[in-house]
Amino acid sequence: MSPINPPDLRALQTGNADAWDEAFRWLWPAVFAVAQLKLQPFLPGEIEDTAIESLEELVEKVREVKAVEELKPLAASIAHHRAVSLLRQRFAKKRGAGKTESLDAPAADGEIRPEPASPGSPLDSLEQKELAERLQKSLAALKPPLGDVLADFFLHDLRYEEIAQKRGIAVGSVGVYLKRGLEALRRIWGRRENS
Amino acid sequence: MNSMNDERFFDLAMKVIARQAGDAERAELDALLARKPELRTEFARLQADARVAKDALPLANAMEARVGEFPAYARERLQTKVRQTFGRPAAAAKEPDRSFAWGLRWVLGLAAATAVVMLVVLPMFRAPTAPTIQLAMLESGGTRGSVSDEVALLKQTWQTTVVHSFSDTEALRAWETSPADAQRQPTVKIIYDATAGEVRVLGRWKEKPLDKTFLVERDFATTLKLVKDYVAEQTKR
Numbered sequence: 001m002s003p004i005n006p007p008d009l010r011a012l013q014t015g016n017a018d019a020w021d022e023a024f025r026w027l028w029p030a031v032f033a034v035a036q037l038k039l040q041p042f043l044p045g046e047i048e049d050t051a052i053e054s055l056e057e058l059v060e061k062v063r064e065v066k067a068v069e070e071l072k073p074l075a076a077s078i079a080h081h082r083a084v085s086l087l088r089q090r091f092a093k094k095r096g097a098g099k100t101e102s103l104d105a106p107a108a109d110g111e112i113r114p115e116p117a118s119p120g121s122p123l124d125s126l127e128q129k130e131l132a133e134r135l136q137k138s139l140a141a142l143k144p145p146l147g148d149v150l151a152d153f154f155l156h157d158l159r160y161e162e163i164a165q166k167r168g169i170a171v172g173s174v175g176v177y178l179k180r181g182l183e184a185l186r187r188i189w190g191r192r193e194n195s
Numbered sequence: 196m197n198s199m200n201d202e203r204f205f206d207l208a209m210k211v212i213a214r215q216a217g218d219a220e221r222a223e224l225d226a227l228l229a230r231k232p233e234l235r236t237e238f239a240r241l242q243a244d245a246r247v248a249k250d251a252l253p254l255a256n257a258m259e260a261r262v263g264e265f266p267a268y269a270r271e272r273l274q275t276k277v278r279q280t281f282g283r284p285a286a287a288a289k290e291p292d293r294s295f296a297w298g299l300r301w302v303l304g305l306a307a308a309t310a311v312v313m314l315v316v317l318p319m320f321r322a323p324t325a326p327t328i329q330l331a332m333l334e335s336g337g338t339r340g341s342v343s344d345e346v347a348l349l350k351q352t353w354q355t356t357v358v359h360s361f362s363d364t365e366a367l368r369a370w371e372t373s374p375a376d377a378q379r380q381p382t383v384k385i386i387y388d389a390t391a392g393e394v395r396v397l398g399r400w401k402e403k404p405l406d407k408t409f410l411v412e413r414d415f416a417t418t419l420k421l422v423k424d425y426v427a428e429q430t431k432r
């Protein structure tokens with residue numbers, strides 16, 4: 001298990017080795033999970049290295065951090081960008097090598113999945129800091145059961161009735177939660193379109 | 196449009212976007228859009244929102260992961276980075292003489308070059324310390340009701356977020372025999388067959404094959420503990 005409490009930011013910013021030990025253990029599950037999210041189907045052997053490199057990059061950037069709450073979103077954002085960048089490099093190499101086979105990567109389960117890092121994903125085009133800020137805001141905005149209902153519907157493909165049963169809410173409330181959750185996400189992630 | 200119609204439009208739009216709508220619901224939405232063309236803009240906006248949700252939610256969820264042990268071997272590398280970034284506590288401020296400084300520069304330069312060579316060359320010969328664990332689950336007929344608990348237990352036991360799910364044995368066999376990421380660590384595949392009530396372990400570690408089946412006799416957690424112990428025993432250095 002990782003430590004529950006966040007590390008002391010001031011100690012991190014002065015290079016305190018003990019504080020960093022604690023920070024690495026605290027941040028590890030998140031950076032590993034983020035790297036795994038992108039790389040597991042295509043480059044599972046690179047997950048751990050990407051997570052470690054992300055923490056190295058975080059060490060360089062910690063002086064820019066103003067509050068300890070920013071640390072985890074920043075680390076996650078770094079891991080996400082590193083994973084996307086690695087996938088782009090690998091797929092670009094494949095193209096550059098003149099291979100004629102599909103760019104779709106065979107997944108571990110034998111299925112063909114589309115090329116990752118496809119252009120147009122709103123997350124991939126955001127700067128590291130911007131992505132970190134929006135992730136932090138999303139976590140704050142999607143308090144239970146908003147985030148759970150959104151995940152049930154969009155990630156686990158559950159129907160209204162199944163979500164209602166799972167979360168112990170009325171079927172009629174599922175749409176309400178979905179609407180509120182999407183509006184919250186729109187406020188956080190949609191701003192870029194207007195800026 | 197009154198609020199009842201608003202709700203209906205939203206629910207229909209959600210179901211169509213998530214491909215959960217039947218023919219009647221799709222036709223109902225089409226009719227609504229034909230009657231009220233201004234809803235087309237809102238529908239397009241909901242489609243964009245859904246895409247953001249699908250992209251952002253997994254990342255936000257991953258960020259909240261609490262389980263996963265920081266690998267001990269990474270500590271020194273990261274602490275070196277900390278020392279390089281913040282420096283060591285200030286040493287004596289006395290300025291060395293010029294010849295000594297030049298000599299020191301040569302020594303440091305040589306040390307740095309050696310370190311670079313070691314960093315590049317050593318990983319090429321580094322033996323993997325642990326296999327990559329891949330998890331899969333076979334559900335036939337959906338007879339078991341606690342599948343999500345079992346998936347959660349699998350993930351928790353091996354501290355991973357991915358469990359490949361199969362509903363037919365052919366696809367599972369293909370997955371079992373597909374090569375892993377060959378250039379990196381060897382892989383051990385752990386397959387939970389929910390219908391047969393067994394957990395299979397397949398793989399290879401240091402030229403030694405792993406192939407064992409564990410029946411879920413008492414409870415799933417106990418079986419997974421046995422499987423984990425077996426994998427640890429077989430893959431210890």
